Amino acid sequence: MRYEQFAYIYDKLMEDMPYPQWLRFIRQCWDSYGKPQTVVDLGCGTGNLTIPLAQSGLRVFGIDLSDDMLAVAQEKTEQRHRTFPFASGGSVTWLQQDMTEWELTEPVDSVISCCDCINYLTEETDLAGTFRHTFAGLKEGGTFIFDVHTEHQLRSYAEMQPFLLNDDDVSYIWTSELDEERCEIEHDLAIFVRESEWLAADSQTKEPARDLKDTNGARYVRIDETHVQRAYPLERIESLLREAGFSRIHRFADFKLKPPVAETERAFFVCVKTSGE
Numbered sequence: 001m002r003y004e005q006f007a008y009i010y011d012k013l014m015e016d017m018p019y020p021q022w023l024r025f026i027r028q029c030w031d032s033y034g035k036p037q038t039v040v041d042l043g044c045g046t047g048n049l050t051i052p053l054a055q056s057g058l059r060v061f062g063i064d065l066s067d068d069m070l071a072v073a074q075e076k077t078e079q080r081h082r083t084f085p086f087a088s089g090g091s092v093t094w095l096q097q098d099m100t101e102w103e104l105t106e107p108v109d110s111v112i113s114c115c116d117c118i119n120y121l122t123e124e125t126d127l128a129g130t131f132r133h134t135f136a137g138l139k140e141g142g143t144f145i146f147d148v149h150t151e152h153q154l155r156s157y158a159e160m161q162p163f164l165l166n167d168d169d170v171s172y173i174w175t176s177e178l179d180e181e182r183c184e185i186e187h188d189l190a191i192f193v194r195e196s197e198w199l200a201a202d203s204q205t206k207e208p209a210r211d212l213k214d215t216n217g218a219r220y221v222r223i224d225e226t227h228v229q230r231a232y233p234l235e236r237i238e239s240l241l242r243e244a245g246f247s248r249i250h251r252f253a254d255f256k257l258k259p260p261v262a263e264t265e266r267a268f269f270v271c272v273k274t275s276g277e
Helices: 004-013 019-033 050-055 067-083 124-137 151-160 195-202 234-244
Strands: 038-042 059-064 091-096 108-113 138-149 163-166 170-179 184-194 210-213 219-230 248-253 266-272
Touching: 004 067, 004 170, 004 184, 019 050, 019 138, 019 266, 038 050, 038 124, 050 059, 050 067, 050 091, 059 067, 067 091, 108 124, 124 138, 124 234, 151 170, 151 184, 195 219, 234 248, 234 266
Parallel strands: 038 059, 038 108, 059 091, 108 138
Antiparallel strands: 138 266, 163 170, 170 184, 184 219, 210 219, 248 266
């Protein structure tokens, strides 16, 4: 999917996401299954995990379908490199590719995909394609670490919606509708951004956004977004991983090295490409 206008306010809306927990969990997995030097971050967005990994001395490739997200990521990379130079060997390369058919010129030590990116693959053929290309893109002994929202979590979203945010600079109204049969959810967001927050990105948007004023005369830009995710049974995900070539597969739950249970909200898979596969 392409985020377009949403890319420029993504970090503002996502600032409370548990990025430190993702980094800690990934590093725990690497401690157990092998520390990498080269990493692919699939669905990297604006680089909130990609950049810290590169700063720590890893050679990282950030892959995303959205050129707008990658533009923001590139700008952040330049800003952070000036204030916090990368450790020796650290680098980041941004690539616009479809994760279902991504490829590099050489295999890497590890592939990660976080923040429920895999849930945006709403057809099994896309899920299978991503797994096949990831298996092909890993070195022997390489790891594939990713998370997904569970079926339980998508049903919880449908029960708990609507969601509201009412900050001075950015607000939204977020509603969700669940297709029970497919366990596929459609999120519709009406986002309102204070004009001062929007001006830096406004010239780069591909279509004009509507503007509004509050009672104090402050102007707001309205952005409408629709996001669709699908949750698959964890057993089906594992089956597709095995079909792609992985045989050493581990499941964990909610940032802990413990197996998923019925109430798990975010499941993690850690797959190792072992010799002889």
